[in-house]
Amino acid sequence: MxxxxxxxGAGNVQSVQFALDRLGVQKYTLTQDPDxxxxxxxxxxxxxxxxAAALEKLDQLELTEVLKGLTQPILGICLGMQLFCSFSEEGxxxxxxxxxxxxxxxxxxxxQPQMGWNTIGKLDSPLFKDIPENAYMYLVHSYxxxxxxxxxxxxxxxxxxxxxIQKDNFFGVQFHPEKSGPQGQQILSNFLNx
Amino acid sequence: MLxxxxxxxxxxxxxxxxxxxxxxxxxxxxxxxxxxxxxxxxGADELVFLDISATEEKRKTLAQLVYQVAQVLDIPFTVGxxxxxxxxxxxxxxxxxxxxxxxxxxxxxPELIDQIAHKFGSQCLVVAIDARQIEEEWIVxxxxxxxxxxxxLFDWAQEVAQRGAGEILFTSMxxxxxxxxxxxxxxxxxxxxxxxxxxxxxxxxxPEHFSDTFQQGSADxxxxxxxxxxxxIDIPELKVYLQNQQIPMRI
Numbered sequence: 001m002x003x004x005x006x007x008x009g010a011g012n013v014q015s016v017q018f019a020l021d022r023l024g025v026q027k028y029t030l031t032q033d034p035d036x037x038x039x040x041x042x043x044x045x046x047x048x049x050x051x052a053a054a055l056e057k058l059d060q061l062e063l064t065e066v067l068k069g070l071t072q073p074i075l076g077i078c079l080g081m082q083l084f085c086s087f088s089e090e091g092x093x094x095x096x097x098x099x100x101x102x103x104x105x106x107x108x109x110x111x112q113p114q115m116g117w118n119t120i121g122k123l124d125s126p127l128f129k130d131i132p133e134n135a136y137m138y139l140v141h142s143y144x145x146x147x148x149x150x151x152x153x154x155x156x157x158x159x160x161x162x163x164x165i166q167k168d169n170f171f172g173v174q175f176h177p178e179k180s181g182p183q184g185q186q187i188l189s190n191f192l193n194x
Numbered sequence: 195m196l197x198x199x200x201x202x203x204x205x206x207x208x209x210x211x212x213x214x215x216x217x218x219x220x221x222x223x224x225x226x227x228x229x230x231x232x233x234x235x236x237g238a239d240e241l242v243f244l245d246i247s248a249t250e251e252k253r254k255t256l257a258q259l260v261y262q263v264a265q266v267l268d269i270p271f272t273v274g275x276x277x278x279x280x281x282x283x284x285x286x287x288x289x290x291x292x293x294x295x296x297x298x299x300x301x302x303x304p305e306l307i308d309q310i311a312h313k314f315g316s317q318c319l320v321v322a323i324d325a326r327q328i329e330e331e332w333i334v335x336x337x338x339x340x341x342x343x344x345x346x347l348f349d350w351a352q353e354v355a356q357r358g359a360g361e362i363l364f365t366s367m368x369x370x371x372x373x374x375x376x377x378x379x380x381x382x383x384x385x386x387x388x389x390x391x392x393x394x395x396x397x398x399x400x401p402e403h404f405s406d407t408f409q410q411g412s413a414d415x416x417x418x419x420x421x422x423x424x425x426x427i428d429i430p431e432l433k434v435y436l437q438n439q440q441i442p443m444r445i
Contacts (some may be wrong), residue, residue: 014290018265031325049315068239085270108389111414113317113360115391117239117444119195136444138270138358179270179292181234 003028003097003192004040008061010054011046012178019178020064023189035068041072042192047079051143052091053183068096072171073194081165081172082143083097091141098170101148110158112142118155120163120175122146125152127164127171129190135183137175145174197442198408199415200429201238201393204229206245206275209255217249223361233422234269236429239444241267242295242363245275253282258291264290264364272320274363287314290378294318298336301343301350306359311358320393321359323350325380326367332380339367339437347380347401353420355388362388373399373421378411385412393417401432405439431438 003020006031007013018026018081029036037043045067047054058064067074076084085095088103095103106112137155144161147154153164155174165172171191177184207383210224230241245256253276260273273286284293300306300321310319324339325332325347332347332381345401351362365382366377376394384392391414394407398418407413421427430445437443 004424012287012290012292014261014264014288015292018290019268048317049313073437111385111389111391113362113390115317116196116199116414139196140270142316172216176270179268181268185268 001041002040005044008057015178044072045076045080050090052093060152092188120153137180139175195442201240201417203242228336241271260347261288293318297322307357316360320361321354322363324365361391363393371398375403376407381411401435
């Protein structure tokens with residue numbers, strides 16, 4: 001199995017690589033090459049920082065259409081998941097539009113960013129095989145994806161929101177599985193075994 | 195529900211853990227990698243590594259250490275100590291650190307906060323503030339609390355939040371090392387003033403101090419060093435105790 005980690009300068013790729021090492025994944029590549037991404041069996045799309053800057057980098061690398069057109073399982077992590085959506089309030093920018101939801105700022109009544117371990121529930125995806133309801137995952141974010149038909153797990157921080165989404169071969173998780181202990185590791189493993 | 199975090203802090207010098215560490219089952223208590231893994235297994239929510247090496251030469255050792263820690267650690271960790279430039283941050287993040295903590299350099303050059311937040315995002319930036327009370331006023335101190343400034347804690351905290359810090363690590367020099375509890379009044383005031391998470395530091399001695407800082411001090415996380423290193427407080431027991439006080443904990 002070949003795993004491609006999309007390297008576009010906006011993600012904590014080192015942590016994802018180490019997590020794959022711990023899982024014993026032999027073949028993965030850090031890449032921004034469209035062909036290599038297209039031919040991978042699984043694609044991981046990490047992301048950190050600001051949405052607008054990340055989208056700009058994807059455009060420069062001519063990866064926007066490549067990612068949208070993928071047919072193998074692809075996992076967006078954190079900002080990666082948010083970029084799959086139609087629009088982000090962060091920088092008021094359109095996203096890749098794979099999912100119809102908008103990315104919105106958390107209400108002012110809660111501290112921003114949400115930082116730390118929160119429970120995830122209403123788990124409804126093969127990603128969560130062997131993961132119990134209310135498992136703890138590590139999150140850092142100020143913007144969230146609202147609830148929608150594509151929601152496959154929720155968390156609550158000021159309000160209930162989508163902490164994981166899924167549509168066809170596109171999977172998105174707001175939390176960092178690579179930083180969420182053994183259960184996070186399990187979720188990564190579930191994705192790779194899809 | 196978002197849980198409150200328990201954060202052990204490890205002081206690092208020349209790539210080794212300093213301060214005696216009283217862990218059983220450790221082959222090498224001075225090895226930060228092994229210690230980090232042990233803390234992760236014990237249920238620490240996050241770790242902070244504070245590098246107290248002084249020279250540039252030694253800082254290279256730190257980058258290597260960060261890489262080794264990131265290889266084994268499956269929980270987030272922050273690295274601080276002497277970071278004064280965007281390039282330092284870049285090196286540490288590239289080697290696998292999740293967050294960096296800046297202190298004196300940010301005070302002397304506040305633009306550094308904007309630069310780091312802009313380039314890497316607020317989520318990876320902790321601004322550490324050391325302060326002590328002088329005539330009833332909380333005054334920011336630099337160089338590990340040795341050098342007083344003329345700036346008030348609350349004023350500086352608001353500025354760092356505006357400039358893009360993702361989190362504030364507040365150490366009360368008056369409480370640090372006393373084991374008499376955290377500076378809860380000042381912490382509560384900070385939480386009122388800024389809308390970013392606050393890590394309480396300085397004064398942990400007993401489990402009650404942790405419940406007090408979460409409940410009275412409104413802290414989002416609590417950091418301690420010696421009580422954990424010397425085994426005076428056991429992290430799994432502490433977390434059960436706090437959960438019994440209705441404080442949300444990851445157990």
